[in-house]
Amino acid sequence: MAPPGIDDTYVVFVICETTRWDHMGMLGYNRDTTPKLSKEKNLVAFRGESCDTATKLSLRCMFVREGGTMDNPGRTLKEQNIFAVMKKLGFTSELFAMQSEVWFYDNADVNNFSFR
Numbered sequence: 001m002a003p004p005g006i007d008d009t010y011v012v013f014v015i016c017e018t019t020r021w022d023h024m025g026m027l028g029y030n031r032d033t034t035p036k037l038s039k040e041k042n043l044v045a046f047r048g049e050s051c052d053t054a055t056k057l058s059l060r061c062m063f064v065r066e067g068g069t070m071d072n073p074g075r076t077l078k079e080q081n082i083f084a085v086m087k088k089l090g091f092t093s094e095l096f097a098m099q100s101e102v103w104f105y106d107n108a109d110v111n112n113f114s115f116r
Contacts, residue, residue: 011091013082015062018055021047059104084109 014037025032026045037043051061052075060075061068063082069075083093087109095105095113105113 011086021049055099056101056104059101063108081108087111 021027023029024034024045026034026038026043027047032038037045048062050058051066052058057075060077064077064079068079068081069077080088083095086093093108093110093112095108095110097105097113097115100115102115105115
């Protein structure tokens with residue numbers, strides 16, 4: 001369960017699987033390409049790398065630990081994804097996407113999702 005007193009706590013994951021971390025100002029790129037994100041308080045940014053070459057396959061493996069999917073064409077999950085874990089801890093998950101990978105969103109174990 002989520003600890004008491006965190007009702008006003010939000011955790012936001014911004015996933016940009018086609019964006020290179022070495023072109024983001026907040027991660028050291030010499031041009032300020034992320035001016036608004038850089039001003040966010042309590043921001044934690046990671047230098048991530050894509051876990052596959054296509055969005056369809058990357059969606060499976062990017063929300064679990066390294067090695068959390070089987071090495072097969074469908075990248076079958078071997079463990080729960082981050083959304084399922086957050087739900088078990090008492091958080092709600094809202095997923096907003098720019099791509100229409102509905103098959104993934106239907107199985108992500110989020111409370112709500114919408115896409116453009």
